[in-house]
Amino acid sequence: MTGGAGLGGAGLVVVRAGALSTVQDLGRAGYAHLGVPRSGALDAPAHALANRLLGNPSGAATLETTLDGVALRALGPVTVAVTGAPCAVRAAGRPAAWSAPVRLAAGEVLDVGPALGGVRAYVAVRGGFAVPAVLGSRSTDLLSGLGPAVLRAGAVLPVGVPEGPVRGADTPRLPAPPAELVLPVLLGPRADWFTAASVAALGRSSYRVSSAGNRIGLRTEGGPPLVRVRGGELPSEGMVLGAVQVPPDGMPVVFLADHPVTGGYPVLGVVPAEALHLAAQARPGIPVRFTPLG
Known part of the structure; x- marks a missing residue:
C-alpha cells in the first residue's frame, strides 16, 4: 500500500490509522477447501451503502475501522463517504456529513472520529481502493495473513477509476447499532x-x-x-x-x-x-x- 496513486491518478495517505483499520470488500468466497477464510466486510449492508452513495459497484473495496476511526489525506481531488457506526466526520477541519458524499481537494484531510454507537465505520472512495487483489479479493484477512496489511500511518492507498455517478443522499439509511x-x-x-x-x-x-x-x-x-x-x-x-x-x-x-x-x-x-x-x-x-x- 505504498505504491503511490491509483489508476485514476488519485490516492489517500493514512495520517492516523486507528486501532484496527483494514481494507475490505465482499471477500474471497470459494477457497475454503484450500484453507482460506472468506473474510470481507463484517457489516456488509454498511459497506454496500457507502459504495452506493458514490456510484461504486458493491464489490469495490472500502476501509473498515474499529471504534476510534481513521484520518486520511487526499493526494488529489476525491469524493468519499462514511457509513456504519455513527461518528463525527470532519473534512479539512470542518464538520462534514456522515452517510453522504464528501468532496476532498488535494491536501485536505478526512478525519473519521470515534464511534458514537456501534463498533465499525466504513470509508468508501469514489472509484474504490485499488490495492492489489489476492485470490480475487482486496480484503485483509487477519487469520491467514492474505491481502493488504493492516493500515499504518504513512501508507498510501491508491484509488481506482470511477465507474458511475455519485448517488448522493437518496439511499435509505441503515438501522442504528443495537443496544441489545x-x-x-x-x-x-x-x-x-x-x-x-x-x-x-x-x-x-x-x-x-x-x-x-x-x-x-x-x-x-x-x-x-x-x-x-x-x-x-x-x-x-x-x-x-x-x-x-x-x-x-x-x-x-x-x-x-x-x-x-x-x-x-x-x-x-x-x-x-x-x-x-x-x-x-x-x-x-x-x-x-x-x-x-x-
Missing part, C-alpha cells in the same frame, strides 16, 4: 452434544459481548455455560460463517468473516448470514440473546 444483540440460531449439527436443559435454556438466557472478540469471532461472557452431555474430543470438521461454536468454558462464540475453515469444538447452531451485520456493530458489554429457530 438478538441473534437467531438454526440449531445443529452438534446440538445433541449438549444437555437438553442447556439447549432449552439458550433462548431464555442473556450473555454479554466480550471485549475478547475480533473479526474472527464474537465471544460472549456472563451467561450460563452450555453443558455438554458428551465428553471426549470432536475430530476437526468444516466451519461455516455464523457457526456458534462452544469451547470448554461453555460460552458461545459466533464465527465471523475471518473464521477458521475447520474447528474441533462442537457447533451448537448457525446464525444466518443476514443477521451477522448486527454482530459487527455490537459493542463489548451489551446484552446478547440467542433465539433458537429449530
Whole structure:
C-alpha cells in the first residue's frame, strides 16, 4: 500500500490509522477447501451503502475501522463517504456529513472520529481502493495473513477509476447499532452434544459481548455455560460463517468473516448470514440473546 496513486491518478495517505483499520470488500468466497477464510466486510449492508452513495459497484473495496476511526489525506481531488457506526466526520477541519458524499481537494484531510454507537465505520472512495487483489479479493484477512496489511500511518492507498455517478443522499439509511444483540440460531449439527436443559435454556438466557472478540469471532461472557452431555474430543470438521461454536468454558462464540475453515469444538447452531451485520456493530458489554429457530 505504498505504491503511490491509483489508476485514476488519485490516492489517500493514512495520517492516523486507528486501532484496527483494514481494507475490505465482499471477500474471497470459494477457497475454503484450500484453507482460506472468506473474510470481507463484517457489516456488509454498511459497506454496500457507502459504495452506493458514490456510484461504486458493491464489490469495490472500502476501509473498515474499529471504534476510534481513521484520518486520511487526499493526494488529489476525491469524493468519499462514511457509513456504519455513527461518528463525527470532519473534512479539512470542518464538520462534514456522515452517510453522504464528501468532496476532498488535494491536501485536505478526512478525519473519521470515534464511534458514537456501534463498533465499525466504513470509508468508501469514489472509484474504490485499488490495492492489489489476492485470490480475487482486496480484503485483509487477519487469520491467514492474505491481502493488504493492516493500515499504518504513512501508507498510501491508491484509488481506482470511477465507474458511475455519485448517488448522493437518496439511499435509505441503515438501522442504528443495537443496544441489545438478538441473534437467531438454526440449531445443529452438534446440538445433541449438549444437555437438553442447556439447549432449552439458550433462548431464555442473556450473555454479554466480550471485549475478547475480533473479526474472527464474537465471544460472549456472563451467561450460563452450555453443558455438554458428551465428553471426549470432536475430530476437526468444516466451519461455516455464523457457526456458534462452544469451547470448554461453555460460552458461545459466533464465527465471523475471518473464521477458521475447520474447528474441533462442537457447533451448537448457525446464525444466518443476514443477521451477522448486527454482530459487527455490537459493542463489548451489551446484552446478547440467542433465539433458537429449530
